[in-house]
Each structure stands twice: as C-alpha cells, then as structure tokens.
Amino acid sequence: SEVAATAGSPPARRPILDENPRLFGAARPEVVFWRDNSLWCPYCLRVWLLLEAMRLPYVMKTIPLRAYLRPGEVKPREYTTMVPSGVVPALQFRTTTSADAEDTQEDEFGPAIEGVARLVGLLEQRYPSAFPGRPDHDAVAATCYDAVVRPGGVRDAFELARRAYETCAGAPVVARGVSSAHEYFHVTGLVDACRSLDAVLQVSGGPFVCGAAPTAADYELLPLLERASCVPLYFWGPDALGSGEEEEEEEDPVALFAGLRRLLAAATASTPFAHLASDATTLCRTNLRYAPPGFAPKDTAYAERVDRDPAWLRAATPAACRDAAARLARNAEG
Numbered sequence: 001s002e003v004a005a006t007a008g009s010p011p012a013r014r015p016i017l018d019e020n021p022r023l024f025g026a027a028r029p030e031v032v033f034w035r036d037n038s039l040w041c042p043y044c045l046r047v048w049l050l051l052e053a054m055r056l057p058y059v060m061k062t063i064p065l066r067a068y069l070r071p072g073e074v075k076p077r078e079y080t081t082m083v084p085s086g087v088v089p090a091l092q093f094r095t096t097t098s099a100d101a102e103d104t105q106e107d108e109f110g111p112a113i114e115g116v117a118r119l120v121g122l123l124e125q126r127y128p129s130a131f132p133g134r135p136d137h138d139a140v141a142a143t144c145y146d147a148v149v150r151p152g153g154v155r156d157a158f159e160l161a162r163r164a165y166e167t168c169a170g171a172p173v174v175a176r177g178v179s180s181a182h183e184y185f186h187v188t189g190l191v192d193a194c195r196s197l198d199a200v201l202q203v204s205g206g207p208f209v210c211g212a213a214p215t216a217a218d219y220e221l222l223p224l225l226e227r228a229s230c231v232p233l234y235f236w237g238p239d240a241l242g243s244g245e246e247e248e249e250e251e252d253p254v255a256l257f258a259g260l261r262r263l264l265a266a267a268t269a270s271t272p273f274a275h276l277a278s279d280a281t282t283l284c285r286t287n288l289r290y291a292p293p294g295f296a297p298k299d300t301a302y303a304e305r306v307d308r309d310p311a312w313l314r315a316a317t318p319a320a321c322r323d324a325a326a327r328l329a330r331n332a333e334g
Contacts (some may be wrong), residue, residue, distance in 0.1 A: 002106035016275040021059035029059040030127075032109050034079060037062035040286055042223035043116040045087040045276060049219040050123055052272035063088060067168070067289050082112035086112060090114040093126065120216065132215045141210035144200050148209050148217040154200060155217070157193035158224040164188035165232045167290040180194040181240035181298070186220060191256065194228070197221075198259040206223030206259065214271050222273050225260050227283050232305045234284035244319035245268065281307045 016022070021029045033051060035044035051058050063075050063086070075086040081093040083090055092109035113119065124131040135141040148154040164185060175187045185191055204210055209217040232240050267273040284306065288295065297303035 002163050023057045024055040026057040028107050030094050031056065031058045033058045034066045034088050034090040034112060035062055036065045036088050038065060038068055039276070041065060041088060041307065042227065045223040046123045046220050047089045047119050047277060048330055049117055049222060049272055050120065051056065051139070051204055053132050053214070053219060054123065054127060056127060056130060069213045083114050084183060089116060089119065091119050120220065135210050135215065140332065141204060144204040144210050145215060145249060146215050148221065154193065154196045155157050155220050156219065157189060157196055158228060161188060161190040161193045161228065162224065164190055165235065166227060167295060173271055180238040185240050190228060190232060194256050194260060201259045202262065207262045214267065217289065218267060222264070222267055225264055229257050230280040230306055231284050231287060234280070236296050237302050251295060
C-alpha cells in the first residue's frame with residue numbers, strides 16, 4: 001500500500017512490539033493473546049499491560065477492529081469460530097502441562113475467552129504470585145486499590161465518562177438541558193472522575209494508585225486516563241472542564257488533570273506503558289473514525305495546540321509517525 005511504501009520498515013527493534021512469542025526467558029508461552037492490529041483498543045491495552053507487568057509468556061495474534069476492516073475484509077475465521085462476535089481482547093490459556101510439553105513439539109491452548117473484566121480475574125486466579133494485585137500488607141494502599149477497582153469505583157467512573165468524549169463509546173451523548181461544554185462534562189461525570197482519582201492519590205501519596213509502585217489498578221486505568229487527558233479538550237476546547245463562569249475562580253483544565261498526568265508520567269517512566277502509550281493527536285483523531293457527521297474540534301486553535309505541545313503526553317514526531325505507520329502496515333499485511 002501507499003502507507004507501507006512511504007513508511008518502510010520499523011526503524012528500530014522494540015521487544016514489546018517485535019518479539020512474538022514474548023517469552024521472558026521461558027521455554028513456551030502460557031497464553032495466546034488476541035488484540036486489535038492497530039494497537040488502539042483500550043481494553044486490549046489493559047490486558048497487554050498486565051501480561052507485561054506479570055512477565056507472563058505469551059504469543060500474540062492480531063485482528064482488525066470492525067471500523068478498520070478494508071472493503072471485502074472479514075475477521076479471521078480462526079478467531080470468530082471461538083468468539084463469534086469478533087470482539088477483542090481474548091486469551092487462550094495453555095492446556096499442555098510441563099510434562100506434556102516434553103512429548104510434543106506443539107503447545108495446545110483452550111478456547112478463547114473474551115471480556116476484559118473476566119480476563120483480569122482469570123489472570124489473578126491462575127497466576128496469583130505474578131499478579132500485581134491488592135497490597136493486603138498495607139491497609140492504606142489496599143483501601144486505595146479498592147477505591148479504584150471496586151464496582152462503581154474510579155475505574156468505572158472513567159469508563160462511564162468515556163461516553164461523553166469517545167465516539168466509539170457513543171459520544172457525544174445526549175444530555176438534556178445542557179447548554180455548554182462546561183456543564184456537559186460535569187453532567188457526564190468526567191470532572192467527578194478526575195477529582196475522585198485525585199482524592200485516591202492524595203491518600204496514597206502517589207504517583208500510583210497505591211503509592212510508589214504500580215498495581216493492576218493502575219494498569220486498568222492507564223488506557224482510560226491517556227484518553228481523558230486530551231480528547232475532551234481537543235474537541236470541546238479549554239473551557240469544557242472549567243468550574244464555570246458563574247464562579248469567582250475559573251478552574252484550569254490542565255490543573256484538573258494534575259494527578260492524572262502525574263500518574264501517566266510515572267507510568268511512562270517506569271512501566272511497560274512507556275512502550276504502548278499513544279500520542280495525543282492519535283488518541284484524539286482516531287475518534288473521527290467512529291464519529292457522527294459534523295463531529296470536529298470546536299476550537300481548532302486549541303486542537304492545534306494539543307497536536308503540537310509536548311506537554312500533552314508526548315509529541316507525535318515525524319519519526320514516531322513513520323514507526324507507527326510501518327508497524328500498522330505490517331500488522332495489516334500479516
């Protein structure tokens with residue numbers, strides 16, 4: 001394709017993307033990990049981050065998301081016979097034991113299991129010593145962990161708030177009686193989600209949910225946080241998350257994201273997220289693939305700032321764009 005010809009080959013080897021199977025020194029993979037071939041799905045990213053954090057040996061297979069199917073293309077039958085909906089992520093757990101492995105050259109895996117919540121639970125159940133779970137030895141940290149992952153907690157608040165700004169999740173939702181972007185994001189819960197996360201980080205001391213070390217709570221949040229930090233401002237402008245003109249002091253939308261961005265920065269510096277995080281432009285403009293007619297930035301000058309300002313997660317440099325294009329073309333062809 002034209003994209004592949006222009007981008008060429010990925011310029012540098014990145015183990016997290018280029019090793020397949022990814023074994024971490026083991027002889028054989030424990031799971032088959034099915035994900036989207038564009039490295040965009042936040043649910044796939046949650047599972048991927050956990051596999052990396054756990055150093056659980058895996059072999060990776062990719063399929064296109066529905067909105068990215070080329071004309072005439074269908075999802076691979078190898079996958080849809082196991083998961084008829086074609087939804088990712090999914091895991092297949094190895095069924096051969098170590099003793100069996102000595103007698104066969106091929107691993108055998110069970111059927112694909114999908115559903116991110118179910119997969120996280122199975123990873124914790126099957127590999128408890130490797131799973132970065134609830135820190136039961138620290139009562140404060142355990143309370144913070146629970147505040148994020150419990151039903152209706154911080155993670156679910158950010159998930160629910162996606163409906164307001166992620167078109168694949170149904171944005172923009174209809175909020176009756178709402179007359180401004182500021183009111184819209186208060187009504188749809190994003191402001192409260194950010195404040196709830198700040199409250200947790202204040203108790204734990206941050207930068208991660210439970211303090212100095214990342215846990216599964218962080219890995220479940222990260223794909224949601226990187227989107228929340230830029231997409232609403234990109235499409236609705238800088239007043240979307242203010243405290244309101246009627247109040248004496250206008251809240252700085254970047255300040256609202258202070259805890260969120262601190263967590264993102266810490267994860268980028270010290271976790272597998274450094275190799276899987278996206279840039280703000282990609283996170284924002286991918287929404288156009290699912291968008292209804294007329295969905296576009298309301299403040300184009302501010303959108304351009306997000307595109308160019310290194311403070312927004314990371315700058316989309318020309319080299320990074322070529323690398324991403326080369327890998328995307330390779331995945332599509334594979």
